[in-house]
Amino acid sequence: MTDMLTVLAPDGATKKGFEAGLPDEELLHCYRTMLLVRSFDEICLKLQRAGRIGFSIPNLGIEATQVGAASALRKTDWIFPSYRDFGMALYHGIPAVEMMHNMFGNAEDSAKGRQMPVHFSFVEPIHFYSISSPIGTHLPHAVGAAHASKLRGEDTVHLVSFGDGGTSSLGFHSGLNFAAVWKSPVVFLCQNNGYAISCPSEQQTASDGYAVKAEAYGMPHATVDGNDLFAVRQAVLEAAERARRGEGPTLIEAVTFRMGGHSTSDDPTKYVPAELVEEWRQKDPVDRFRRFLERKGLMTPEQDEAMRADTLAEIDRAAKAAEATAAPGLETIFSDVFAEVPDHIRKQGEFLFDLSQRRGEADAGDGEFPL
Numbered sequence: 001m002t003d004m005l006t007v008l009a010p011d012g013a014t015k016k017g018f019e020a021g022l023p024d025e026e027l028l029h030c031y032r033t034m035l036l037v038r039s040f041d042e043i044c045l046k047l048q049r050a051g052r053i054g055f056s057i058p059n060l061g062i063e064a065t066q067v068g069a070a071s072a073l074r075k076t077d078w079i080f081p082s083y084r085d086f087g088m089a090l091y092h093g094i095p096a097v098e099m100m101h102n103m104f105g106n107a108e109d110s111a112k113g114r115q116m117p118v119h120f121s122f123v124e125p126i127h128f129y130s131i132s133s134p135i136g137t138h139l140p141h142a143v144g145a146a147h148a149s150k151l152r153g154e155d156t157v158h159l160v161s162f163g164d165g166g167t168s169s170l171g172f173h174s175g176l177n178f179a180a181v182w183k184s185p186v187v188f189l190c191q192n193n194g195y196a197i198s199c200p201s202e203q204q205t206a207s208d209g210y211a212v213k214a215e216a217y218g219m220p221h222a223t224v225d226g227n228d229l230f231a232v233r234q235a236v237l238e239a240a241e242r243a244r245r246g247e248g249p250t251l252i253e254a255v256t257f258r259m260g261g262h263s264t265s266d267d268p269t270k271y272v273p274a275e276l277v278e279e280w281r282q283k284d285p286v287d288r289f290r291r292f293l294e295r296k297g298l299m300t301p302e303q304d305e306a307m308r309a310d311t312l313a314e315i316d317r318a319a320k321a322a323e324a325t326a327a328p329g330l331e332t333i334f335s336d337v338f339a340e341v342p343d344h345i346r347k348q349g350e351f352l353f354d355l356s357q358r359r360g361e362a363d364a365g366d367g368e369f370p371l
């Protein structure tokens with residue numbers, strides 16, 4: 001593999017001469033965001049096991065990649081996330097409750113309960129494009145959006161994040177090819193977390209890593225330690241600056257490891273050797289960053305404990321509020337598609353509302369057209 005950029009050692013020491021270039025409160029915000037992601041995971045796992053939500057995606061081990069990358073972006077930039085990018089949303093101030101509304105698919109969910117859980121989409125405070133389940137389809141979308149913004153004369157960067165498995169998709173090829181030819185302002189962030197569900201990297205590609213694939217498209221690339229928040233941040237900052245200067249896209253490979261299951265439907269003990277998980281636990285991105293903060297005098301064990309309790313309470317409140325929010329109205333099944341509801345859809349709607357009313361499930365007023 002090509003040289004991998006690392007700044008922060010597992011014991012929290014940084015390379016000689018390294019300057020984080022971030023104020024103390026920003027460093028603490030990065031750490032708190034990673035703790036929020038862990039709390040979100042923990043609570044969602046319990047909710048899913050208790051049958052109160054249908055599904056969730058764990059992020060354990062990937063937090064520094066998400067937060068390091070997000071910290072290098074401006075609020076005016078666009079994020080085209082994978083389904084394992086909770087930290088990017090939380091870092092930019094998307095309230096946890098907004099994400100929980102999606103997990104419960106309730107009336108406050110930005111997709112009105114029509115999406116799977118974890119398929120967040122937000123417009124404010126950062127443009128967070130809807131997560132799509134089909135692997136790799138969002139890469140050409142990001143390139144199209146970036147090209148449009150370039151034509152408008154903006155200096156917006158579009159970061160698109162995907163897994164190692166995503167590099168085997170058609171979207172990866174067409175996305176990278178178009179972006180390089182058009183010099184689109186895109187940062188391609190490949191999160192190489194070792195596995196695509198149960199498919200290990202050595203069965204995913206015969207290349208020497210994933211970053212090198214950029215050479216075939218005529219695009220610069222970088223390989224970074226994905227468990228090192230500063231390394232990811234530095235690579236994304238450089239790629240974003242290049243994009244803003246009009247010099248086009250970059251492919252970054254963040255080498256990291258998913259220490260949990262692919263999703264709540266997965267059992268990784270069936271295919272991930274326990275020794276490998278233990279090896280990566282020693283490089284845990286959250287512990288690493290905490291040790292850095294401790295060395296800098298910004299965090300004591302007591303403060304850490306208090307912050308952990310605080311983030312867990314914040315996510316718990318968010319989950320309770322979302323669970324207490326009503327389900328989307330019946331009419332949302334039919335709304336937002338046609339300006340004028342066609343006759344056959346109207347008939348189906350009337351049949352459904354009538355049935356629901358007879359069963360005592362619909363509220364008065366539900367089902368009034370036009371929707």
Ligand SMILES: Cc1ncc(C[n+]2csc(CCOP(=O)(O)OP(=O)(O)O)c2C)c(N)n1
Binds near residue numbers: 135162163195
């Ligand atoms: C086009 C397509 N093929 C297959 C799947 C099923 N699938 C869901 S996630 C996944 C693995 C993706 O792995 P990777 O891109 O490495 O991301 P990671 O889950 O490791 O973050 C697959 C094959 C899918 N969602 N879309």
